[in-house]
Amino acid sequence: MTLLLLLLLQSPHARLEGRVPPAALPGLDSLIEQAVAESLPTEPLVQKALEGGAKGIPVPRLVNGVRHGLVQLRDARAIVSRATPARASLDGDVAAVAAALARGLDPALIERLLSAAPPPEPAPGEPPGPVLHAAADLVAHGFPADSAAELLRAAQQQGLHGTRLLDVAVAASHELQREGGRTPVEALARVRAMLPNVPVAAPPHPRTVTRRAGRGS
């Protein structure tokens, strides 16, 4: 109980104090208060401020970076509200959509992906993060946004959900890089034909040996 109380008492201001330049604190406090007043999640803003402090970003750019984060959260909530009007927007959903916006995903595409809830998946309440990241991965690899959304929707209809959707994006990029070359349209068609049996993506760094990690190690 004491621990819980202690954590609850740790305000964003307390977390930022000593981690960002003192001159940035009033501006950051104000932005976080705005987020609270608008019922937006504050953790992404706190993280952005901590990141700026750690990187030694000058105060004006640091505050602007957090302000930009607040704008993205507002946009994200608007997208979530339009896409899923029947349910209240969750902080996690808003943060995931804001992250997708930060990755450069088109707002209209995000809205389409969120509103598309083909049976039987995603299950109600399934976090939108994986499907948005999968779409962002596909777009980043040069696939047309509309085709990427269609492929992901097809994958969902075939029962893939959560991080398995990331495997769809990985499979598509592998098809694109296959020797002999495939066009994006051919690669997407090939992956669509595989569904739902796309291979599980291998860990990105197979050389690494897992070890026990320690704070400050």
Place this chain on the structure above:
Amino acid sequence: MTVIDPRLQEALDGERDPAALPAELREAYARLTAAAALLRDPPATSVADRVMAEIRREAPARRPANWLLRPVTFRLRPVWTLAVAAAVAAVVFLPFRESATPGAEEGVAQFVGHFPGARSVEVVGSFNDWQRGALALRDEDHDGIWHGAVVLPAGQHEYMFVVDGERWVADPLAGRYVDDGFGAGQQNALLIVRP
């Protein structure tokens, strides 16, 4: 109140020889001096001591168990109480776990970077509140390939490598990147941890 005989009083005060008292006063004198002696010298073991000794007496075999079960009272200043609570909270609640075995909602994040000649490489990111010094990579064979792995909560994490304590580098092998939003076009690496 009974008035004491002046001769008896003088004898008790040491001003008269008790042997010179009349017989009835000598008897009273003897009773009073005996009573005074009892009051002056308390018994070696009081009733209270004997009762407490009985209460404390325990079978030898039960003593260790009772020691473990016996309530202990600590007296701490409030500032120390908060410090202890903060330390316990840090151990229990921080997402960084000193374990290579992930839980149901966790996964192993692996980091590899090629930094020949670097003296140190660490990973700083949203999973450790962008705190420096939390996750150092290792290069045991000095081939310039630094690596490390850590258990993290499933989900999205942004991070950077910090080389030699001053150079911030986005992981070239991350595959996913996101603009850091500070206006200089710098990108953070993006990691998605699978449960």
